[in-house]
Amino acid sequence: MARLRFLTGFILMGALMLVLGALGEAAEPAGKTAAFEYPSAYVAGDGSQVSGEERQAVTLVVKAFDAYNKNDPSLIKQADWRYLDMKDEEVRAKFAPVGGFRLHDVKVDKAAPDSLTTYILYSWEMAGDKNRYYAVALVSLAYRDNAWGIVDTVALPDSDNQELARQAAKAGKRFGAADLREWKGLLK
Numbered sequence: 001m002a003r004l005r006f007l008t009g010f011i012l013m014g015a016l017m018l019v020l021g022a023l024g025e026a027a028e029p030a031g032k033t034a035a036f037e038y039p040s041a042y043v044a045g046d047g048s049q050v051s052g053e054e055r056q057a058v059t060l061v062v063k064a065f066d067a068y069n070k071n072d073p074s075l076i077k078q079a080d081w082r083y084l085d086m087k088d089e090e091v092r093a094k095f096a097p098v099g100g101f102r103l104h105d106v107k108v109d110k111a112a113p114d115s116l117t118t119y120i121l122y123s124w125e126m127a128g129d130k131n132r133y134y135a136v137a138l139v140s141l142a143y144r145d146n147a148w149g150i151v152d153t154v155a156l157p158d159s160d161n162q163e164l165a166r167q168a169a170k171a172g173k174r175f176g177a178a179d180l181r182e183w184k185g186l187l188k
Contacts, residue, residue, distance in 0.1 A: 035113040036143045042185035045176020050185055053111040057118040058103065058180050059187040060141055060148050065101035065122070066181065081142070081149035100125035100132070103180040105171035109138070116141040116148075119156075121168055134164030 038052035050058075060079070067075035073088035076095070083091050105121040118141070123134045136159065140152040172178040175185070 036148075037113075038111070039187055044174050044185070046174045048174060050175075051108065053108045053116060054106050054118075055185055055187060056148075057106045057108055057116055057120075057139075057141070058183065058185070060116075060150070061103050061106065061118075061120055061122075061139060062181050062186060064150055065103055068095050068101050069099055071095045071099070078147075079149060081151055082153070097127045098124050099127065102178075104134075104168035104178070105174075106180070114143045116143075121164060121171060123165075123168065132165070134159075134161050134168060136164065 039055050041052055042050045042055055044050045064076070064079035067079045071092055073083070073086075073091040076091055077083050077086075083094075086094075101122060101124045103120060103122050107119045108116065109119060110117040118139050119136060120139055121134065121136050123132050125132055136156045138154040138156065139150060141148055142151045168178070175183050177183040180186070
């Protein structure tokens with residue numbers, strides 16, 4: 001009889017642990033975000049395949065560039081989390097001398113459900129200057145609280161501006177748009 005009570009108690013304890021474990025897994029801690037699923041791939045203007053990760057990166061960087069071009073601190077802080085702790089006046093001052101940001105190409109380096117690292121080819125203009133300047137940067141994006149934001153940017157060493165302009169033109173043929181803000185594969 002004692003053996004039967006022991007086995008019954010053991011089975012009941014195991015069942016209770018299973019139930020508590022299932023409840024613990026079902027309860028999502030505050031601030032934790034469900035895993036992000038990348039969108040489907042897209043056929044580019046030249047017929048090549050643009051991965052879901054690339055589409056996501058293009059959409060996110062275009063959103064940030066639109067905010068930079070408007071020089072709107074609240075939009076900038078939504079898209080580029082590096083500026084969250086800055087005062088609005090400081091953000092405006094940082095972007096006042098530059099504008100006309102354009103994204104030309106994206107190459108995803110690493111993608112995970114909560115992060116994306118991508119190389120971008122972009123251009124901009126300086127206030128009062130008619131020249132367009134081209135550069136390449138490594139951009140890190142993170143997915144938190146059901147939103148994406150830029151968390152780091154590393155400018156790569158300067159390259160020949162004319163060569164980067166040629167690469168931008170080549171990317172424009174691939175995507176069917178010289179400025180990816182106008183690309184038909186952007187996510188809504």
